[in-house]
Amino acid sequence: MNPDAKQLWRAPRWALAVLLAVLGMLGPFSIDTYIPAFSGIAQSLGATPVEMQQTLSAYLFGFAFMCLFHGAISDSVGRRPVVLWGLAAFTLASAGCALSQSIGQLVFFRAMQGLTTGAGIVVARAVVRDMFAPAQAQQVMSQITIYFGVAPAVAPIIGGWLFVHLGWHSVFWFLTAVGVVLWIANYKLLPETLHLTHRQPLKVSNLLQGYWQLGLDPRFLLLALASGVPFNGMFLYVLSAPAFLGDHLALAPTQFFWFFVLSIGGIMGGAWVSGRMAGRLAPKQQIKYGFAVMLSIASINLAANLLFKAHVAWALFPIAIFAFGWAMMVPVVTLLVLDLHPERRGMASSLQAFIASSANGLVAGVIAPLVMHSTVLLAAVSLAMMCVGLLAWVYLRQRWPHIGRAEVHQLTEL
Template structure:
């Protein structure tokens, strides 16, 4: 924690949470806003469904790759420069997407978006731990998740509206405007939270020592899996939304908000509960509750899809409950990751995000195309990914006793 933290931010704590949540919202906005326009973009640029899926994969793999460096750079040069540079590149990439006239150009600029959006998400976690002690950090992390949850709920509504009333190019111009607003806001408001005495030397040997220190830690890797892989239990449905919602559940582009609203309500509710429980119950108990909720609802979801044809009246509810369980436990696991190596919190946040993002990219590029044809296959895949995180957490828990 920065010893001068009390002098860096004098506004209410929730205001900092809002600013950091706005940084984190670039990721879901970049993914969710254009999903309702998938078919329209494909028709406009002459792309196949598989090619359109690669616009997601390019973004996610770009996000995963650069996540290796955002945090490490912020450990050396400070949190603020990395955040501002990331937002600037995202803004330019969004304009490039809006001007794209071929699927190749769109994939390229989507990859550039992915390379840049991680800066805000990764560095904001380190900023929280720079500024607050553990219990307060969990509360702020939960507040960030609550505010952050608004973005994916609003994004598809905005995207569907722009697509129907303008065209798909307007969606990416909208993202360009969001980037410009965030660049101005963070330039004026975001303080530098990394204390000068905590900065790491920026050289290859020092970076390699840090990556080896974290990457060779079984506890670090298992905690990263416990937080990142279960997320894909619900993110799989986001990636498959055009097929899951449009074909299986027969929803129109402007009706996608029902799915996103329920999912984000679950995330916001779980994050709120996590903040309320901070300092009141043992962190391990809170994580256990989150996994119990995800496990039970995953089994119910598989059984329901096996017995009945999927229908909008019930098929969305299990995803929202799953999201609640994930958001209940993930702030606690994230803080455990950051506190394993206090001197390299930026790098720890980077590697945690990298592991989760690689999983996201595999799900987007490989698993989602394989299972989106069937609601039962989607439910089974979601259940299996939750179990990867559960096994990883059980491994860590046994070593904490």
């Protein structure tokens, strides 16, 4: 934690949470805004469904690759330069998407967007731990998740409206404008939170040593799997939205927002509960309750899809409840990851994001196209991915039972 934290940010704590949430939302916002325009983009550029799916996977793999470096670089040069350069590059990449005349160009500039948007979410996590002690950090992380949820809820509404009234190019011009606004806001408001004494040397040998240290730490890998893979149990439906919502549930592009509103509402609700439990319940209990919710609802969702034909009247609610359970536990797991190696919090955030994003890219490029034609397969794979995270957490607790066992009164005092 930065010893000068109180002097760096004198405004209310929630205001910093809003700034970091808006910064971190750029990644999912870049996905959810253009999904309603899939059909229009495919028709305009003569793209096949597989090629359109590549615009997602290129973005996600670009995001995953650069996530390896955003946090590590911020450990050396500071948080603020990485954020500002990332936002500037994202803005240019968004303009490139808007000007694309072929599916190849669009895939390229989507990859460029992915390479740049990770700076927001990766650095935002490190900033939280720079500025706050553990219990306060969990509360702020929960607030960030709540505010963060607003953007993906409204993104498909905005994207659908822009697509219907102004065409698909306008979606990417809108993202260009968002990049400009965020750059100005962070230039004026975001302080440098990494203390000079906490900076790491910007040397290849030092970076490799850090990656080696974290990559070989089984605790880090298991925690990253516990938070990142279950997210794909919900994200699978986001990636399959054109087929799931349009084909299976017969919703128009302008009606996709119902899915996003319910899902993001679940995330915001789970994050709110996580914030309320901070300092009152041991981290391991919060994680246990989150997994219990996800396991129960994912099993019910699979059974319902086996027994009944999916219908909009009920098919969206299990995903929202799943999101609730995930958001209950992920702020806690994220802080456990960051505190394993306090001197390399930026790098830890980078590697956590890399593992999660690699899984996202695999789901987008390989798994989603294979299962999106069947609601039963969607439900089954969603349950399977949740179980991967659950098994990682159970194994971690057996090998290192002290992790997540902080006393409640200790948490309250922080």
